[in-house]
Structure formats: structure tokens, C-alpha cells
Amino acid sequence: MRSQQVGKVLNLYTSVQESSQRVPQNKLILDTNGVIGDKFYGKDIQRSVLLTSEKSYDLALSHDIIMDRGALGENILIDYNPYHLNFGQRLQIGKALVEITQNCTLCNHLSAIDKKLPKLLKNDRGIFIKVVQEGEIQEGDTVFLLR
Numbered sequence: 043m044r045s046q047q048v049g050k051v052l053n054l055y056t057s058v059q060e061s062s063q064r065v066p067q068n069k070l071i072l073d074t075n076g077v078i079g080d081k082f083y084g085k086d087i088q089r090s091v092l093l094t095s096e097k098s099y100d101l102a103l104s105h106d107i108i109m110d111r112g113a114l115g116e117n118i119l120i121d122y123n124p125y126h127l128n129f130g131q132r133l134q135i136g137k138a139l140v141e142i143t144q145n146c147t148l149c150n151h152l153s154a155i156d157k158k159l160p161k162l163l164k165n166d167r168g169i170f171i172k173v174v175q176e177g178e179i180q181e182g183d184t185v186f187l188l189r
Contacts, residue, residue: 045134045186049122052096054181055112056080062151064112072138073176077117087172088143092116093133094168095123101166107156115149116168120185125166127187134186137177143170 055064059081076083076090083090094116102109111119118135124142132141146168152159 044189046189047184048124048187049120049185051118051135051179051181051183051185052121053111053119054179055117055119057082057115057117062115064115064117066112069178069180070117071176071178072140072173074173076173080117089170091118091140091171091173092146092168093118093120093124093140093171094146095119095125095166096121097123097125098163098166098168101162102156102159105158105162107159107162109155113155114163114167115146115151118179122185124169127169132174132188133171134188136179136183138173138179139175139177139188140171141174143172145169 054067054070056067056077057064057080071078075087092115094114096119098114127142129142132139148160
């Protein structure tokens, strides 16, 4: 299988019980149930890991919406825009192999940031990925698109 280097990991986050805030991490350990230590671990492997592009934050900023990284609920923030990729396509991120499963749905907490945000990011909030091969991901790791 061929691979193409497409970007790098900018930030990593986990979610904790009873909070919508994301906790910054230097590394994540993923297995086929998701991000170990995340509140969504093992709940729905098709939706357990959220991958977001910095494009989403740039788009919000272009509409004068300023928010901290992690505010979109992502586990992994990258500098590559994967939103055009098809479901089933695979990425190698650090040591982990992941597969795109679906677009991220919009949720109410985006309106709390700014009322324009849900409509603005309708197709640009992030994508869910499932873990095909477990591994560790660190900030600065390379992202490869597998073909």
C-alpha cells in the first residue's frame, strides 16, 4: 500500500467525565476501542475518535469567532484538511492506523461558543475515525494518507 505524507499532528486532547472541555495531552494511546483514558473509550468504535483540521479554526476566525484549540471536541488536531476524503480511507498517524468512518455531527455546545458556528462548520467540524491498528500518537507526528 502506498502512502503520501500530508501533514502533522498539532495538538492532542482527551475528554473527561462531566465536562465538555478537552484536556491537552502530549501523546495519546489508541487501541481498537478508541483513545485510552478518554470518556468515550469503548462506547462506539465508529465514533470514538474525532479528527479535526486547523482549517475549522481558521474558518471560524475568518468570521470573527475566536476559540481555543480543543473547543470543537477533537482528540486529534492536524494541519491537513481531511474533510474531502471518503469513508473507508485510511491514515497513518504516528504509530496508529485509522480509518475514516463518518462526518462529525453538530452538537449544542457549538452554539454556546457562537450562534453562527453550527451552520458555519456544518461540513467542516471534523471526521470520526476508528482505530484499525493500535499505536501511540504524539504532537508533531507525521500524518500519511494511505492509497
